[in-house]
Amino acid sequence: MWQDRVPAGALTLLPGREGIGKSLALVWLTAQLTRGMLPGIHHGHPRPVIYAASEDSWAHTVVPRLMAAGADLHMVYRADVRTERITNDQRVSGVEPLTLPRDNTELTEEIKGTGVAMLALDPLMSVIGSAIDTHRDRELRTALDPLTQLADDTGAAVVGLSHFNKAASSDPLNLITGSRAFSAVARAVVAVARDPDADDGSCVMSQAKNNLGRLDLPHLRYVVREATVRTDEGETRVGRLVFLGESARGVDDVLGDTASGEDRTERDEAAEWLRAYLTDPAVGGEAPATEIYKAAGRDGIAQRTLQRARSRVGVRTTPPAPGRPSVWSIDPTKGDTQ
Numbered sequence: 001m002w003q004d005r006v007p008a009g010a011l012t013l014l015p016g017r018e019g020i021g022k023s024l025a026l027v028w029l030t031a032q033l034t035r036g037m038l039p040g041i042h043h044g045h046p047r048p049v050i051y052a053a054s055e056d057s058w059a060h061t062v063v064p065r066l067m068a069a070g071a072d073l074h075m076v077y078r079a080d081v082r083t084e085r086i087t088n089d090q091r092v093s094g095v096e097p098l099t100l101p102r103d104n105t106e107l108t109e110e111i112k113g114t115g116v117a118m119l120a121l122d123p124l125m126s127v128i129g130s131a132i133d134t135h136r137d138r139e140l141r142t143a144l145d146p147l148t149q150l151a152d153d154t155g156a157a158v159v160g161l162s163h164f165n166k167a168a169s170s171d172p173l174n175l176i177t178g179s180r181a182f183s184a185v186a187r188a189v190v191a192v193a194r195d196p197d198a199d200d201g202s203c204v205m206s207q208a209k210n211n212l213g214r215l216d217l218p219h220l221r222y223v224v225r226e227a228t229v230r231t232d233e234g235e236t237r238v239g240r241l242v243f244l245g246e247s248a249r250g251v252d253d254v255l256g257d258t259a260s261g262e263d264r265t266e267r268d269e270a271a272e273w274l275r276a277y278l279t280d281p282a283v284g285g286e287a288p289a290t291e292i293y294k295a296a297g298r299d300g301i302a303q304r305t306l307q308r309a310r311s312r313v314g315v316r317t318t319p320p321a322p323g324r325p326s327v328w329s330i331d332p333t334k335g336d337t338q
Contacts, residue, residue: 001033001038001040001041001042001117001118001157002029002038002039002040002157003039003040004207004210004213004214004217005188005190005207005210005213005217006029006040006157006159006188006190007157007187007188007212007213008040008041008117008155008156008157009151009152009154009155009156009157010148010151010152010157010158010186010187010188010212011144011147011148011151011158011159011160011185011186011187011188012157012158012159012160012186012187012188012189012190013124013159013160013161013162013176013182013183013186013188013189013190014026014159014160014161014162014189014190014191014192015161015162015163015164015172015175015176015189015191015192015208016163016164016191016192016193016203017163017164017193017194018163020192020193020194020203020224021192021203021222021224021239021241022161022192023053023056023065023122023161024065024069024224024239024240024241025192025205025222025241026051026120026122026159026161027062027065027066027069027071027241028069028241029118029120029159030049030051030066030069030071030076030118030120031066031069031070031071031072033046033047033048033049033117033118034046034047034048034049034071034072034075034076035070035071035072042117046072046075047075047115047116047117047118048075048076048077048114048115048116048117049075049076049077049116049117049118049119049120050077050079050107050110050111050114050116050118050119050120051066051076051077051078051079051120051122052078052079052097052098052119052120052121052122052127053078053120053122054097054122054123054126054127055122055123055126056122058078060236061238063231064229064231064236064238065238065239065240067229067231068227068229068238068239068240069240069241077110077114077116079097079098079107080095080096080097080098081095081096081097081098081099081103081106082094082095083095083096097126097127098127099127099128099129099130100127100128100129100143100146100147101129101142101143101146101147102129104146104147104149104150107119107150108150108153108154111150111154111156112153112154116154116156117156117157118156118157118158118159119150119151119156119157119158119159120159121158121159121160121161122160122161123160123161123162123163124160124161124162124182125162125163125177125178128140128143129143134178134179134182135178135179136179137179137180137181137184139179140178140179140181140182141181141185144181144182144185145185148185148187162176162177162178162182163176163177164176164177165177169255170252170253170255170256171208171252171255172189172191172193172206172208172251172252172255173189173208173209175255176189183209186209187209187210187211187212188207188209188210188211188212188213189207189208189209189210190205190206190207190208191205191206191208191251192204192205192206192251193206193251193254193255194254195221195247195249195254195311196254196257197249197257197267197311197312198221198311200223201223202221202222202223202244203221203222203223203224204219204220204221204222204247204249204250204251204253204254205219205220205221205222205251206219206220206250206251206252208251208252216319216320218246218247219246219247219248219249219250219251220243220245220246220247221243221244221245221246221247222241222242222243222244223241223242223244224239224240224241224242225239225240225242226238226239226240227239227240247311248310248311248313248314248315248316248317249308249310249311253307253308253311256304256308257308266305267305267308267309267312268309268312269301270296270301270305270306270308270309271309271312271313273296273299273301273306274292274296274306274309274310274313274315275313275330277292277295277296278292278313278315278328278329278330279330285329285330286327286328286329286330287327287328287329288325288326288327288328289317289325289326289327289328290325290326292306292328293306310328313330314330315328315329315330316328316329316330
């Protein structure tokens with residue numbers, strides 16, 4: 001669905017901490033799909049989205065966010081479940097939130113009937129039936145396995161937001177709240193994290209898992225900016241996700257800094273060393289990563305510290321290929337290379 005990052009017909013997770021724009025990322029995907037602007041199989045062909053939001057007001061939060069992102073609201077469907085019960089011989093109608101796997105059959109029919117390209121679950125945990133213990137693998141799979149079957153049957157991408165727990169780890173998959181089944185069942189995981197070293201308060205987005213595609217994708221950097229939209233009740237301000245381009249630092253780098261408690265002075269020194277090394281006339285601005293690691297090691301700089309210092313220097317990294325190592329080079333558009 002999103003070229004190389006989010007597969008169609010499968011479950012993708014989008015995990016991260018609170019307050020860093022996960023919902024805005026899902027809104028951005030929705031807007032891009034409804035306008036036919038998302039790179040991937042639907043590019044040039046606007047497609048509808050079913051959006052299930054349980055933590056935010058539809059009228060006061062979700063819709064204004066969609067408007068700020070430029071979504072075609074006629075192609076965004078709100079997921080509600082109409083119910084009817086007999087109480088005291090009276091037929092009583094009501095509306096309930098989407099609950100899985102209870103509503104899978106009807107949901108599958110709606111996706112097929114409307115040509116929906118993505119089922120957006122904000123968050124995924126909230127649509128799982130309350131009787132299911134999401135911390136037990138076997139129980140959780142009774143909800144997730146039918147959900148992946150739904151995706152496979154309809155060809156729609158299912159993208160669910162999830163939260164990180166409070167553990168210290170540089171691996172995003174180990175931080176997803178709930179059972180390990182969440183990350184095991186998902187075919188792709190696109191993780192996000194705020195970069196404390198970024199002066200502009202930006203966040204990074206990285207491909208943490210990609211069973212159906214490439215894993216060596218560039219990290220992306222984005223900021224959340226305020227936008228004003230006009231509604232029937234007047235103007236309102238909401239957040240809008242804006243991508244800034246690629247990032248030398250990834251989510252694992254950011255999480256690793258937090259987990260290790262690494263002294264920023266060490267990274268500053270590593271950044272100065274890396275800048276001097278790559279700008280040395282004898283090196284010529286670029287060098288294989290393996291050679292850089294060896295040279296840094298001789299000067300007492302750990303490989304992990306050097307990797308985390310790349311963004312401060314403005315390093316462009318080319319992925320390794322058969323018979324060719326990864327190459328680091330100075331990128332004048334990134335970092336502080338002066």
